[in-house]
Amino acid sequence: MRVYADNAATTRMSEVAIKAMMPYMSEVYGNPSSLHSIGQEAKEHLDNARAIMAKNLGCEPFEIIFTSGGSEADNQAIVSAATIGARKNKKHIISTAFEHHAVLHTLKKLEKQGYEVELLDVHENGMVTAQQVKNAIREDTCLVTIMYANNEIGSVMPIKEIGAVCKEKGVLFHTDAVQAAGHIKIDVKEQNIDMLSLSAHKFHGPKGVGALYVRRGIMLSNIIEGGAQERGKRAGTENIPAIMGMAAAFEDACNNIDAHTEKLLKMRDRLIEGLSKIPHSVLNGDRESRLAGNVHFCFEGIEGEALLLLLDIQGVCASSGSACTSGSLDPSHVLMAIGRPHDIAHGSLRLSLSAENTEEEVDHILAVVPKVVAQLRNMSPVWRDLQEGRREYVIQ
Amino acid sequence: MLYSKTVMDHFTNPRNVGTIDGADGVGEVGNVKCGDIMKIYLKIEDNIIKDVKFETFGCGSAIAASSISTEMIMGKSVEEALALTNKEVVEALGGLPAPKIHCSVLAEEAIKAAIKDYYDKNGIEYDKTQFPDCANCDHCDHH
Numbered sequence: 001m002r003v004y005a006d007n008a009a010t011t012r013m014s015e016v017a018i019k020a021m022m023p024y025m026s027e028v029y030g031n032p033s034s035l036h037s038i039g040q041e042a043k044e045h046l047d048n049a050r051a052i053m054a055k056n057l058g059c060e061p062f063e064i065i066f067t068s069g070g071s072e073a074d075n076q077a078i079v080s081a082a083t084i085g086a087r088k089n090k091k092h093i094i095s096t097a098f099e100h101h102a103v104l105h106t107l108k109k110l111e112k113q114g115y116e117v118e119l120l121d122v123h124e125n126g127m128v129t130a131q132q133v134k135n136a137i138r139e140d141t142c143l144v145t146i147m148y149a150n151n152e153i154g155s156v157m158p159i160k161e162i163g164a165v166c167k168e169k170g171v172l173f174h175t176d177a178v179q180a181a182g183h184i185k186i187d188v189k190e191q192n193i194d195m196l197s198l199s200a201h202k203f204h205g206p207k208g209v210g211a212l213y214v215r216r217g218i219m220l221s222n223i224i225e226g227g228a229q230e231r232g233k234r235a236g237t238e239n240i241p242a243i244m245g246m247a248a249a250f251e252d253a254c255n256n257i258d259a260h261t262e263k264l265l266k267m268r269d270r271l272i273e274g275l276s277k278i279p280h281s282v283l284n285g286d287r288e289s290r291l292a293g294n295v296h297f298c299f300e301g302i303e304g305e306a307l308l309l310l311l312d313i314q315g316v317c318a319s320s321g322s323a324c325t326s327g328s329l330d331p332s333h334v335l336m337a338i339g340r341p342h343d344i345a346h347g348s349l350r351l352s353l354s355a356e357n358t359e360e361e362v363d364h365i366l367a368v369v370p371k372v373v374a375q376l377r378n379m380s381p382v383w384r385d386l387q388e389g390r391r392e393y394v395i396q
Numbered sequence: 397m398l399y400s401k402t403v404m405d406h407f408t409n410p411r412n413v414g415t416i417d418g419a420d421g422v423g424e425v426g427n428v429k430c431g432d433i434m435k436i437y438l439k440i441e442d443n444i445i446k447d448v449k450f451e452t453f454g455c456g457s458a459i460a461a462s463s464i465s466t467e468m469i470m471g472k473s474v475e476e477a478l479a480l481t482n483k484e485v486v487e488a489l490g491g492l493p494a495p496k497i498h499c500s501v502l503a504e505e506a507i508k509a510a511i512k513d514y515y516d517k518n519g520i521e522y523d524k525t526q527f528p529d530c531a532n533c534d535h536c537d538h539h
Contacts, residue, residue, distance in 0.1 A: 303431055303432070309399075313408060322455070342431070346428070346431040379451055379459065380433075380453040381435040381452070
């Protein structure tokens with residue numbers, strides 16, 4: 001059995017999405033910017049895709065910009081808000097310490113350009129509150145950017161409340177909803193969201209395509225200069241096959257949120273319950289306010305990369321925030337942000353499910369993970385020190 | 397595949413895992429901050445390494461490097477074990493990805509630390525400069 005439990009990294013494309021893309025490679029192949037009938041036919045379909053995205057986000061079609069993915073959308077939203085702020089001499093930006101790097105690295109760049117970036121502390125349960133945002137907003141704050149749901153530990157932020165605080169204070173609010181879109185019901189108007197990023201391949205759509213929702217009246221700055229596509233705000237001929245696939249996948253995902261959530265919660269909670277029985281293990285991220293498909297644990301005394309490789313051999317494809325998997329010697333910034341010490345942050349495991357996973361697969365994961373954790377602990381000098389009292393357990 | 401066949405073999409079937417009661421030399425290097433700790437136990441008789449065991453907290457390549465290096469020094473003289481370099485460990489493993497080279501360095505250093513412990517315990521004179529100084533190593537801070 002081979003179980004794919006890394007759906008937060010990417011998902012398998014759905015039949016719906018693949019089918020939706022096919023005609024746009026050879027049948028409807030025109031450039032939507034062309035004036036002739038073949039081009040205009042393509043434009044009609046592009047408009048349809050935009051309308052589908054808008055309908056499922058609760059906004060107007062012209063408020064949707066197609067991008068190459070979540071990272072580009074994050075970059076553009078943040079740079080745009082910063083540019084608007086600078087015109088009014090507002091250069092203070094609020095975010096959190098556990099954002100995706102597409103957000104954090106963009107903020108780093110702005111910091112070098114003279115912006116002041118304030119990263120809110122994340123609570124141990126992986127949550128940031130609207131009150132924290134309220135307290136941090138200043139006269140010169142131009143943007144609040146806070147992720148909808150965390151990509152590693154799966155905690156879901158109180159977006160509507162945060163949005164309300166920003167609205168009240170007249171500050172732009174962007175949310176990186178890459179992990180939430182297609183999995184949680186989103187209504188940008190109702191949830192007071194000014195800008196939102198999403199990525200198709202996280203909800204069974206194609207890779208390399210995403211969207212940015214921008215509320216009417218917010219002036220976007222270009223990341224990519226060139227032609228007048230996307231209201232002149234994102235140059236380059238639209239990737240129509242991918243956009244059609246994204247729209248079909250998004251609609252399919254949104255239509256099935258309730259059914260998928262119900263199925264996922266059963267599997268997720270069984271995994272959380274089962275893995276909690278491993279001694280000296282701890283669940284990361286809020287137990288209640290979390291993505292329906294996210295399971296994230298730290299196991300004391302072992303290292304995550306070794307864990308992943310052994311799990312892979314046993315037929316479980318998962319992910320870890322260990323240093324060895326991040327390409328640096330520091331473990332995941334998300335685990336650091338929620339205050340997990342290095343000792344246990346290296347021993348992390350993320351299992352992210354999709355509705356395609358089955359209860360049998362959950363059984364397999366539950367049979368394999370405790371075995372592999374024990375196997376690694378058996379050869380770990382850290383574990384021996386813990387067992388023999390020479391080192392204090394971090395996780396009781 | 398990220399790792400060579402040899403690395404995967406030693407990682408999934410590590411040789412000489414465990415401890416030695418009453419070991420003649422024990423060496424531990426690395427720290428949890430880095431995410432790698434290696435511990436080597438030596439049984440030495442007549443200047444020959446009669447037995448060697450290891451314990452490792454770390455990634456796949458750290459476990460593989462520990463495992464293969466125990467095989468490389470088993471039955472060798474103390475001087476031969478002391479001469480083992482991380483380069484030889486990497487070669488024996490059929491190569492390591494660049495970010496993992498430090499795992500082979502740890503294996504070399506763990507063996508050296510164990511031999512130093514053996515020298516210290518037995519009052520054997522040695523040249524201090526040939527041993528790594530973990531307390532003053534800033535490897536972990538470089539990243």
